[in-house]
Amino acid sequence: MKVSTDYYDELFDFKGQWDMPSRCGLKIRNVKGTPVIIVTELYQENPGTSVTYAGESLARQICDAKGLDHDTVRYIECTPDTNSKLSFYDEEFYEVDFKATDPAKKYTRLSPEQIDEIKQS
Amino acid sequence: METIKMKLIYPRWQKLRGQTTFNLPPHGPVAFAATLPEWVDIDFVDENVEDLNFDDPCDIVAISMMLSTQVKRGWAIADEYRRRGIKVIAGGISTMLHAEDTVNHVDSVFLGESEGRMEEVLNDWKEGKLRKIYNYMGQQPPIELVGPCRRDLYKRELYNHKGVQMVDLFHASRGCRFSCYPCAVSYLGGRIFRPRPIDKVVEDMAGIDNNRLFIVDNSLAQNKEWEKELFRAIAPLKKKWISHTIEDDPEILDLAGKAGAWYVYQAVYDTSDYIKERIKRYHDNGIGVEGTILLGLDNQTEDDIKRLIDFLGEIDLDLAEFTVMTPFPHTKGYDDLLRQGRIFDFDWDHYNAGQVVFQPKHMSPERLQELYDYAWKSFYADESQEQKMFRLFCNVALREMQEGTYRPRDRRLANKSFGREVVRNIKK
Numbered sequence: 001m002k003v004s005t006d007y008y009d010e011l012f013d014f015k016g017q018w019d020m021p022s023r024c025g026l027k028i029r030n031v032k033g034t035p036v037i038i039v040t041e042l043y044q045e046n047p048g049t050s051v052t053y054a055g056e057s058l059a060r061q062i063c064d065a066k067g068l069d070h071d072t073v074r075y076i077e078c079t080p081d082t083n084s085k086l087s088f089y090d091e092e093f094y095e096v097d098f099k100a101t102d103p104a105k106k107y108t109r110l111s112p113e114q115i116d117e118i119k120q121s
Numbered sequence: 122m123e124t125i126k127m128k129l130i131y132p133r134w135q136k137l138r139g140q141t142t143f144n145l146p147p148h149g150p151v152a153f154a155a156t157l158p159e160w161v162d163i164d165f166v167d168e169n170v171e172d173l174n175f176d177d178p179c180d181i182v183a184i185s186m187m188l189s190t191q192v193k194r195g196w197a198i199a200d201e202y203r204r205r206g207i208k209v210i211a212g213g214i215s216t217m218l219h220a221e222d223t224v225n226h227v228d229s230v231f232l233g234e235s236e237g238r239m240e241e242v243l244n245d246w247k248e249g250k251l252r253k254i255y256n257y258m259g260q261q262p263p264i265e266l267v268g269p270c271r272r273d274l275y276k277r278e279l280y281n282h283k284g285v286q287m288v289d290l291f292h293a294s295r296g297c298r299f300s301c302y303p304c305a306v307s308y309l310g311g312r313i314f315r316p317r318p319i320d321k322v323v324e325d326m327a328g329i330d331n332n333r334l335f336i337v338d339n340s341l342a343q344n345k346e347w348e349k350e351l352f353r354a355i356a357p358l359k360k361k362w363i364s365h366t367i368e369d370d371p372e373i374l375d376l377a378g379k380a381g382a383w384y385v386y387q388a389v390y391d392t393s394d395y396i397k398e399r400i401k402r403y404h405d406n407g408i409g410v411e412g413t414i415l416l417g418l419d420n421q422t423e424d425d426i427k428r429l430i431d432f433l434g435e436i437d438l439d440l441a442e443f444t445v446m447t448p449f450p451h452t453k454g455y456d457d458l459l460r461q462g463r464i465f466d467f468d469w470d471h472y473n474a475g476q477v478v479f480q481p482k483h484m485s486p487e488r489l490q491e492l493y494d495y496a497w498k499s500f501y502a503d504e505s506q507e508q509k510m511f512r513l514f515c516n517v518a519l520r521e522m523q524e525g526t527y528r529p530r531d532r533r534l535a536n537k538s539f540g541r542e543v544v545r546n547i548k549k
Binding site for chain 1: 220232254256258259300302308311312450451453455456457459460461462
């Protein structure tokens, strides 16, 4: 279940829950002046906490490392296609609003077109 | 060194309705107890088979939890002891899965494996410096440190059903190289398979006063050479054992059968010929099969589930265990369903794998619940779970008689079931 390198520009090491050494894929794009962070779950290549469970803590660690303002970035989680026969390992992208108080509004699924637009920026 | 008294508690949980209840001697608490310094005098209470008396004197309390359905009870116990001024430590699988909440109810949370680490924790406590979190996640101790569990702490008569002693739980390895969708084991024990030294496994297994074991390793199908070596080494002990999946390899299945494999838990996830033949290959080697069937995955429609249930009638399973998809924290299942806004119930008492706590993709939660109930009823319609278990029990007893290892049931406990009087419904 190796994740294709097409999903990221670099690997980002972060402190997961309880400081567990963890790793994700990372792309940063600039869309109309707004930095957009895309983190990719690496499954077996991630020795620690998943990107979803790490959530806002991971977003802050990336912003701190890259000199970005946590309050103004867009933040997207990607679960990559791993060519698994199992449908629940399909590719998905979700934009995360950490300020949302309603859990149902915290994650918004993005269409392939929306993602293409961001990646090409 | 002055002896201290530790109350070690395994909290009770609500058993699944409609299913035969068997209380096995829990593994986590006695594995933990083996890592304590010798100056700790342990009073072990398994609340599933005995009452907990908060008035029993003790210096410190340790709560060991395995299931999500134990954590709320564990928190209540911790709250009561702390109200009485006694310090409480918590550890174990579900403590790790629910650590963010557990930390609010105890004086100290222990995360990770405790071998070689408890003396430090207890010395901190003695000096009044107990830390809120002892974090050893991802820092597994050398596997050679894993020693025999403190099975002497069990009150054996409480793990006995009508004179028949329950199996003892045993582990030959830790960690798992797989990271399956609904499973948190790779988070808990790491993604590196860590087999115990074979000589230690044999020594440990030989020392257990029970001929029937449950090897609780997540999957034995981790490394073919290790499996072969393990089975060859334990065969002379003539123990009979249950386990999870064994490698689908003719030589390994043959060795497993000869090493005493009694029955395995084997996932039945589709209606393919492969599954049918897989079950047959176990049976051909004298190994029984309890099918484990997970319902409610996103790739299952109502028709798929009904076909799967019908299929079970064609593959000659000895037992079947049905569960519904449950998004336990630190699994991919949890992450996916959380992002999709499909988890509607976060009451951990309901995370028993028999109650639907999320919105299935192809049906309503109520319909999935109905299908789960239907699966149990349908599979056990002609022969009850207890009757099927009795047949498996007869198989193993016969093999033991042939090998001269059979122990007759304890007649003194014939009218007891897990410490309680058996109520017999004899119609006149």
